[in-house]
Amino acid sequence: MTALSLFLILLLLLNLADANFFEASQAFLKSAFGGRKYAYLYVTISRCALITGMAIAALIAFRAGLINIGGEGQLVIGGFIAAFISIYSGVTGVAGITLAILSAMIGGGLWAVLAGLMKLKLGVPILVGTLLLNYPARYITSYFVSHPLRDVSSGMPQTHLLDKSLWLPFVEGTRLDIGFMFILIVYAFVLVYSYRTVPGYHAKMTGLSIEFAATSGINIFNTTLKTLAFSGAIAGLVGAIAVLGIHHRFTDGMLVQPLYAWTGIVAALLINLVPWAILPAGFFFASLTSGASGMERTADVPKEIAIIIQGIIILFVAARATSIASGSKKKEEGS
Amino acid sequence: MLAKLHDISVNFGEVRALDNVSLDISPNQIHAIVGENGAGKSTLMSVLFGLNVNYSGQIFIDEINKNWSTPSDAIKAGIGMVHQHFMLIESMTVLENIILGSEPNKYLGFLDFQFAKKKLYDLLRTYNFSINLNQTVGELSVGQRQMVEILKTLYRSAALIILDEPTAVLTPAERADLFNSLQDFKNAGKSIILITHKIDEVMANADHVSVMRSGQLISSLPINSTSRGQISDEIVGASKTKSISRKKIKPGPVKLHLSDLDVLGMPQIGNAFNLEVKANEIVGIAGVAGNGQAELVEAIIGLRSSKSGLIEICGTNVTEVDISTRRDAGLCYIPEDRQKRGLALDAQLSENASISLLASKAFAKGPFLRKTKIKNFTEDLIKKFDVKASSSSALANSLSGGNKQKLIIARELSLESDVIIAENPTWGVDLGAINQIHYELLSMRENGHAILLVSSDLDEILTLSDRVLVMFESELSHSFRTEKVTREELGELMLMKASEKKKRKRQISHEAI
Numbered sequence: 061m062t063a064l065s066l067f068l069i070l071l072l073l074l075n076l077a078d079a080n081f082f083e084a085s086q087a088f089l090k091s092a093f094g095g096r097k098y099a100y101l102y103v104t105i106s107r108c109a110l111i112t113g114m115a116i117a118a119l120i121a122f123r124a125g126l127i128n129i130g131g132e133g134q135l136v137i138g139g140f141i142a143a144f145i146s147i148y149s150g151v152t153g154v155a156g157i158t159l160a161i162l163s164a165m166i167g168g169g170l171w172a173v174l175a176g177l178m179k180l181k182l183g184v185p186i187l188v189g190t191l192l193l194n195y196p197a198r199y200i201t202s203y204f205v206s207h208p209l210r211d212v213s214s215g216m217p218q219t220h221l222l223d224k225s226l227w228l229p230f231v232e233g234t235r236l237d238i239g240f241m242f243i244l245i246v247y248a249f250v251l252v253y254s255y256r257t258v259p260g261y262h263a264k265m266t267g268l269s270i271e272f273a274a275t276s277g278i279n280i281f282n283t284t285l286k287t288l289a290f291s292g293a294i295a296g297l298v299g300a301i302a303v304l305g306i307h308h309r310f311t312d313g314m315l316v317q318p319l320y321a322w323t324g325i326v327a328a329l330l331i332n333l334v335p336w337a338i339l340p341a342g343f344f345f346a347s348l349t350s351g352a353s354g355m356e357r358t359a360d361v362p363k364e365i366a367i368i369i370q371g372i373i374i375l376f377v378a379a380r381a382t383s384i385a386s387g388s389k390k391k392e393e394g395s
Numbered sequence: 396m397l398a399k400l401h402d403i404s405v406n407f408g409e410v411r412a413l414d415n416v417s418l419d420i421s422p423n424q425i426h427a428i429v430g431e432n433g434a435g436k437s438t439l440m441s442v443l444f445g446l447n448v449n450y451s452g453q454i455f456i457d458e459i460n461k462n463w464s465t466p467s468d469a470i471k472a473g474i475g476m477v478h479q480h481f482m483l484i485e486s487m488t489v490l491e492n493i494i495l496g497s498e499p500n501k502y503l504g505f506l507d508f509q510f511a512k513k514k515l516y517d518l519l520r521t522y523n524f525s526i527n528l529n530q531t532v533g534e535l536s537v538g539q540r541q542m543v544e545i546l547k548t549l550y551r552s553a554a555l556i557i558l559d560e561p562t563a564v565l566t567p568a569e570r571a572d573l574f575n576s577l578q579d580f581k582n583a584g585k586s587i588i589l590i591t592h593k594i595d596e597v598m599a600n601a602d603h604v605s606v607m608r609s610g611q612l613i614s615s616l617p618i619n620s621t622s623r624g625q626i627s628d629e630i631v632g633a634s635k636t637k638s639i640s641r642k643k644i645k646p647g648p649v650k651l652h653l654s655d656l657d658v659l660g661m662p663q664i665g666n667a668f669n670l671e672v673k674a675n676e677i678v679g680i681a682g683v684a685g686n687g688q689a690e691l692v693e694a695i696i697g698l699r700s701s702k703s704g705l706i707e708i709c710g711t712n713v714t715e716v717d718i719s720t721r722r723d724a725g726l727c728y729i730p731e732d733r734q735k736r737g738l739a740l741d742a743q744l745s746e747n748a749s750i751s752l753l754a755s756k757a758f759a760k761g762p763f764l765r766k767t768k769i770k771n772f773t774e775d776l777i778k779k780f781d782v783k784a785s786s787s788s789a790l791a792n793s794l795s796g797g798n799k800q801k802l803i804i805a806r807e808l809s810l811e812s813d814v815i816i817a818e819n820p821t822w823g824v825d826l827g828a829i830n831q832i833h834y835e836l837l838s839m840r841e842n843g844h845a846i847l848l849v850s851s852d853l854d855e856i857l858t859l860s861d862r863v864l865v866m867f868e869s870e871l872s873h874s875f876r877t878e879k880v881t882r883e884e885l886g887e888l889m890l891m892k893a894s895e896k897k898k899r900k901r902q903i904s905h906e907a908i
Contacts, residue, residue: 257762265750268739275698275728275736276750277719 069372077361084359088366091354092347102236104343104350106306107318109240112342113298114324116243116250121172121186121291123254123333125267128288130175130190131295131321133197138168138296140201142303143219143310144209152225160226161242161300168296169289171197176288180281186288202312211309218311228305239305246294247339254335263287295321323349330374345370396422396457396473396554396586398443403452405438412438413450414610420555425577425587427597430607430630431797431825436590439607440557443588444476445469467496475548476557481540485533490515492532493547511550518549522579538569545576555586562596563823566683567886574600592825594626608632631827639833639858642841646861647674650725650845651695651814656704658694661687665869667704672814672845677836678874679860680849682889687869688849689731692818695847696728697721709813722751725813729804729820731849733796737803740792744784745773747791748806772809780805781831797828804832808839815839815846821855833859853885865889 074081093101114131121128142164151159175189206217228237253260266273266283274280298320303310315321323345331337352366398420405413413435420426428436441447443454445463454461456472463469466476483492490511499507515528526535526542535543541561548556558577562570577587577600589601597604598618605615606629613629614621651672658668668691672678682688693699695706697718706714708724716724730736738747749758749769758769773787780801784794791799804820817836821829836859840846849866850856856863857877865872865888872888 256764256766258759258764259762261746261764265739265742265746268741269735271735272737272739274718275696275730277722279717279719
């Protein structure tokens, strides 16, 4: 039913945009999953890695009841630190990559912990703290790449290119860097963490009922900070992957404009914070973005159509989730 | 008003919540409907009040077949309902709350407050209510809020008033006031439906009593052709009660010791607390809710800090340490608020059951959970305490109130802690479960545990406790041996405040008029 109505809406939209359905869908599929030597598919996978990473960062915090919407700030800090360390530490090769990634993760983690401390010590809600910390992250890094660390010759607010030995290598025979493998590892790690470990269990209980968790002896202070550090570190890692694997430098706004962090949050909410579903959700949003730009290129369908579809899908899912929730509520009242 | 429910059935999925229930509600009567949680009382009322429209069967009001599509149809037909959880807006005044949804209009859509006031003053006079219409609801006591809810139904000219567990939140004095008013309504020709757990109230006030069990109407009889025993047998069904008796045991060493404990944020200024609970002993703290019991319990558990004084559990000073350290020292806690503090409702039973024991590393291997062990443990608890649940992976929310409480008690008692803090352990729980919970607490006592029972139910305190103290305005009375004190003496200590409050309330309402 849902699928059918979605399809009808899609047809209607394409009709309005004066496009042929088959042509448009062909263009969509090709640019999401095809291309010469699967070039487009690789772009989708690499975008999927970034979105999934940010979705995981959001999911971990949300499950613990910490509404960390500051993924963007943590991502930017991570990416900037990765670039900064890579360029100025002088360490090259695998050691340099490791150093850059670890520092990015520590940076992102600390940025999130800052919001946690603001909550625990000053009572600033996590939602507000994390959101507001996005701005200093963005503008501090913007200042650095516009002035002291700028690659003046490039004419853009960006750092110098990293040393080639620090670029993440391609998977053999493809044009796909190994960044997505890090995200796969994180994905596996998070599945184990959420379903099978004591800290994951503590975080879940804290998220479901903080009073219950506290009464039962869970240390809320530690759980909050640890979870935020974990969430921020993953966002930092995503920043490092984008710098080391895709852009090979830090350009002002390059992690903000594609809305990785916000798409990640939407993806995490869309699947109702169920950990295993985060990878398919990330892939879905990545394909949608890739496919839409292809549709615009070849079938002359505005990419906004895809954004509208994305919005409608979210509405459908949200409506269904609410109706399920209210259905079970009715049952309770019967007791 | 004569209301007739004919062959009402309701299904929730595969569960038959109401099974062909037929019931007549006559005017000039207080009609009590009793039954355990989940017996179908609330479902039946939600059908009568138009909240639930997915039923089969018919509703007749004064011999006319009615089909509600929303509660407002039922309200128009003269049915009013006072829900267990009040539906009032705290920041608005009594008057605004009452007229909300049926505002009297003047020309151009202006509100006619004068008209509403006049109507309400008439009602206040007729039924001897004392309440200030201009006070904001947030400033009112629970009893007064309930009065506002009742006024709301009267203002809408209800001829049939449904009260869902109205006395659960009231002090004894407020309870007496409520029943006086109900008698007045009855004499004025209204029908009253009283949904309750408490047989005492039914025997003392109702004219007619209907018993429900598992979605069926078991009996519906005038009060003088039934008896207490018969009603409670019908409620519980096949006899499944364990006998409750407190064996004589000599108490052992002191397990919980409070000395000069000055708790932060008590509701009134009182003295510091001194208290001892020994092994093999249940010490009861009686009192009307809101006199500082909750704060004292929080201080002992570690949810609230203390200004000065000492808390010792099994000889260890725990005044400064966090909750999990206190639990390790030998403390467990059965909280009053089972929905928030006792359980995570959206988590599985196994997750709820294992939480307190995780600290002891019994269920963990390094950072990993031992899932099979947790599952087996939960299934054991469910079996041992007869918790009605589909499986250990069901959500806590799927349990009925009594079963939720059984799960919490099963979990906390399985810790075998030396000191057990039980806070209103049977509040809102049905008879069968109350019996079982009392039985379990008494067997913990026999096994050498020290139990502090905080309860606003005097019967419970007197049944279980070896010694009783009364909490009044944040002060503990000295302790009485249960054999050497009467209900009346304790009641007087508890109610001092309620009667004083009433005096004050009267003064306020005089000033208002």
